[in-house]
Amino acid sequence: MDKTNSMRIVQMLQDYIEENLQNSITLKQLADYSNYSPWHIGHMFKEVVGKSPYEYIRLRRLTMAALVMRDENKKVIDVALDFVFDSQEGFTRAFTKEFGISPYKYHKQTPPIKLFLPNKVYDTFKAINYIYQNEGRIGEVMKTVFVQIIERPERKCLIKRGIKATEYFEYCEEVGCDIWNVLTSVKEALYEPIGMWMPENLRNNASEYVQGVELPLDYDKTIPDGYELIVLPPCTMMIFQGEPYDDEKFSVAIDEVWKHIDKFNPELYGYKWAPENGPRFQLAPMGYRGYIEARPVQKC
Missing domain, CATH: 3.20.80 (Multidrug-efflux Transporter 1 Regulator Bmrr; Chain A)
Structure with a gap:
């Protein structure tokens, strides 16, 4: 498969992942969605994005969870469950390892952290009269x-x-x-x-x-x-x-x-x-x- 087609398919899968971050996502689902084998999807995704689908999904969920805790007054356990983590303890371990701060402390202080943003390749200004x-x-x-x-x-x-x-x-x-x-x-x-x-x-x-x-x-x-x-x-x-x-x-x-x-x-x-x-x-x-x-x- 040529590189352009691989990038197109991975972009399609990234869009699918973004729409389903709060639902279960398996490699088989990604394979069925793209009509390729799980092995092929895993290999292609890693080659284009630099991360496995599992790692990519985990990082996107952690990032979106961080943004929810930054902007909304939700309990850590509720955010963890919303983003398909099995327990608050597992979510806390993953969040702390990725961002260097516990989710509870982040929710209270919201310091700048390094989010994981999709790699895809902002004010609305009022126009004056020319x-x-x-x-x-x-x-x-x-x-x-x-x-x-x-x-x-x-x-x-x-x-x-x-x-x-x-x-x-x-x-x-x-x-x-x-x-x-x-x-x-x-x-x-x-x-x-x-x-x-x-x-x-x-x-x-x-x-x-x-x-x-x-x-x-x-x-x-x-x-x-x-x-x-x-x-x-x-x-x-x-x-x-x-x-x-x-x-x-x-x-x-x-x-x-x-x-x-x-x-x-x-x-x-x-x-x-x-x-x-x-x-x-x-x-x-x-x-x-x-x-x-x-x-x-x-x-x-």
Whole structure:
């Protein structure tokens, strides 16, 4: 079987697992669902995801259980049973081993933990009254980028710095590609996690590109090892949002938005670029909503 077809089947199984995390899931069920043998499914899943179906299901259940305890006032035993653990003791052992904290303590304190997020390849902004369109054409389709303004107040930001990284792939090589898993767990997050290009005055002799999540000024929980809590100044951000795209074409979608930004003149709308006022940031590329990136500006 070719790699593309294997990935398609595993993606289908991941979707099935997500829909049934609170039900019994066996390897035979996955095999019957995909019309392949249990051995073939186990081998294919491990090859594509890097984990066996059993391990993947266990980690997804633990992660979803953590999110329930973070957001809802439910007893540990009820959460354990909801996610198909045989007993509270077994759930507690598995949870503590995976996250380094007991479920009871996590429910009370909700510190940042490293969640297990599916490996598949975030604010809805209010648009203001202008749209910037591409002057060129790709095929016969006119590409549109929506341009919006938002105000970010002074806030804290939990970040993980790299060493010399100037973009995402360099950053992954320096610190790993699973920082999002920790940032997503933060209950007090004001918005979804972001990738940021830090201005010179905020780099602290470290990488230009970092990942982080914005938090209220009164956030005072334990900071995970290797992370840093900084204060970001209030700033005005100009948001650029491209058209929806096929997920596998994310690099093309990002490049299209960057080309728009390179040509865009904010002074036509009473603003100018202000790169030192705050970090430029990007939201996680998701095809259904288009690529979204923000640049700091100030009124002329």
